[in-house]
Amino acid sequence: MNATTRRIVIGTAALSMAVSLAACGKAGDDKDSGSGGDSKTIGLLLPENKTTRYETFDRPIMEAKIEALCSDCDVKYNNAAQDSETQKKQFDALVTQGVKVIILDTVDYKAAKSWVEQAAKKDVKVVAYDRLAEGPISAYVSYDNEKIGQLQGEALVKALRAKAKDSNVVMINGSPTDPNAPFFKRGAHSVLDKQVKKVVYEQDIPDWSADEANKKMGAAIDSLGKNGFQGVYSANDGMAGGIITALKKQGVKIPVGGQDSELAGLQRILAGEQAFSIYKQIKPEAETTAEIAVRLLKGEKIDDLTPVKVDSISGEFKGTPSKLYDASVVTKDNIASTIVADKVYKVEEICTAQYKAACDAAGIK
DSSP states (O other), X not given: OOTTTOEEOOTTSOOOOOOOOOOOOOTTOOOBTTTTBEEEEEEEEEXXXXXXXXXXXXXXXXXXXXXXXXXXXXXXXXXXXXXXHHHHHHHHHHHHTTEEEEEEOOSOTTTHHHHHHHHHXXXXXXXXXXXXXXXXXXXXXXXXXHHHHHHHHHHHHHHHGGGGGGOEEEEEEOXXXXXXXXXXXXXXXXXXXXXXXXXXXXXXXXXXXXXXXXXXXXXXXXXXXXXXXXXXXXXXXXXXXXXXXXXXXXXXXXXXXXXXXXXHHHHHHHTTSOOOEEEOOHHHHHHXXXXXXXXXXXTOOOGGGOOEEEOOTTSOSOOEEEEEEOOEEEOTTTTIIIIITTTSSOHHHHOOGGGHHHHHHXXXX
16 A cells, blocks of 8 residues: 555544645744735644643744744744633734644644634644644644554553453543544553453553542442452543552552553652553654644645545545654563663662662663
8 A cells, every 4th residue: 555645544533624824934033924824933732731741841842843845934932721712822822813724732622613714714823732733734744643542551460470361441532622532542441351351440541640540440449449440541641640549549450551651650660550551652743743833834845745545524624744653562561672772761769768679670880
């Protein structure tokens, strides 16, 4: 199959967007009066700061790449702190200021549709980053999120070992407003529904809240009893932390998975408290997005950066030029060859005094 024409349809829903981006100039100078828009600025809107990745990795990597590709370009950055209305105001402000390219990692993918449609009428190009927003998007960069869910499901089954077929599992899923969450869930179900005894308790967690995940885990223990389940699927590491706290409180020790390879999650893996995480290489995702944005700003083609086509979740918007990266499972056995080797975190950041012995045992030095 030709990669440049391959269409990706995620689950039964479709995914898509179409828009474009153009031009590059001097950072922070006046807007281009000829076009009535800002030919020198890229907007960057990230969804939240509870997850450590956005401020620690995504933002600085994208800003550095944009600077490297277009030294006189400017980046106007805002974080929505998980509030869709705040993000709408941030988005609208960029459009009002004449910014012609916006990188959008949306809080609520459905709510973003009207913003993107209005922006398109003003020739504003929107690049959907990490999460696929509804609307006529110019490009989309993320991961194969259903495959990530499958990896999570497979890793949990592996952690349950020979007991998997007889194991009941609790599922703590991501935020309903995050378009990635249903695909993680669908991918995980495609594995767990066949390879464990039963999913006996399942909840979606608004805003990916670790506190809410902690409460729901407590409720699951109260409902099912301490021996009523043998494993927990957590859609990300942040929630896994809350879940593990609830399990510890009740003296329950069972496999719990996660996602994002957050520092605290990696340390829990080394300590034997968390079974695995999912490692998504943020740098290539962020740098590709930055390059797409710069090219769109300059009016250049992006075909070589977007080898697949993706349709919107609603199915209304077809064939958005996209790049989807693969991810991998991280366990105690491969933190050294993945996270450390790729310099995501330094050894001294992971291997603090509390975790030094575990690091030594895992060959992390």
